[in-house]
Amino acid sequence: MTTAANRPVRIGAQIAPQHASYAKIRETAAELEDLGVDVIFNWDHFFPLHGDPDGLHFESWTMLAALAEQTSRVEIGALVNCNSYRNANLQADMARTIDHISAKESGVGRFIFGTGSGWFERDYDEYGYEFGTVGGRLDALAENLPVISERWGKLNPAPTRKIPVLIGGGGEKKTLRIVATHADIWHSFSDALTLERKLGILEQHGTAVGRDTSEIEISTEVAKRSVAEADEQYDLGARLFTVGISGPHYDLAPVRDWLSWRDAKNS
Template structure:
């Protein structure tokens, strides 16, 4: 499989996931500012209640309230969670929060919020905060149920969102997740390696054909952490245009971010 003409026409973008763990908020805030100044395209955090690496009881902050603060702090970069957990909040509330951050980020223009979402997986979050964990299947069923409610609520809010809020969905399950992606997502994110990605894209294209969705309308996103430039080039050749890079506290390493920004600029210049 090679990239579609629509994918080839998209610029390469770099999103940085600033893990909200093991660092004071002031450090996270300053890191976000430095990343915007450096020219990253998207700032992400994640929607968990505890660290995912290092000390499991270390410093950690909540996703949505942080995104609202980052929306006010920044002026150019897009932002969102990689990804929101659908289980933790009522669907209509999620829609309203997303719309509100969209307006906070607009600064008199068009909003910059990306609604990244998924079905959830980290059992400790559920157990300690009192949410029913269920099964992987039940959580995916809930996501499929709730996304139409979220989209419907966006059409009812006053004021409405400043734009059609892009929906990013993470995950690679072929029977449920990729069908949900085909139905609702503007961006599909995965951690798939090159052979797996090629296979999954074929499955996603099949689902798009079945439901009547333009496969080329979905932007493909993948993770750069621990990838080589050669692998990134192969992912790009398959149609990946959004590349994410996770960094974690207590000391957020921006040197690797600058390296990948240079790679992005080189690719975009060559395509111009």
């Protein structure tokens, strides 16, 4: 079983698909793969989250399919998909298709199914989805994940590998229960003290559902954190560290710095 003790540090770069042309996004993805990042993420929204709320913006899943074709080494996924926007069986089929697109010469796909319950109300209002409640959206995520897994078992051709499921969010009663039940990777924006507390709660949920949660890869955002803070998260077992970058220019200097930190940790 893979646990934090024998899992290498990985760096993921999240290309926020906002305020930039697609040509710039494509160029940035190529640069990130050349730099040696482990994962390229985008996000699943329909409008910018920062800056001009009506600025340039592109859709997540079609972009992921393009990135799957463009790249050859990095894993790819959304940080995170919104479960509310698409039928569960359709999500599974889209994920399986991108898994195959990304397989290339190795025959093994590179797609990570990052998902969450959704939270940005404008997306819902302008695209005609029912916003509902936080609890209702989390219940829907919990209901859909087994449907997605079941559909993966029915598709022809099947996925090239067991597609890793990344779940984002830090809610202690519902989200972490879903993580304990379904996730291969758990992503949050927690500082070290918060992460330590939530890991304890995650372990309790794991006991309740019969899961050893030490096998779940712990992911956290470090774009605005110091090396000392990242070291604290590392000591708690975090191994996937994500760096968010945004258009129009996509500054890659922080990514380079974190890649150097990764290499030092893994040496």
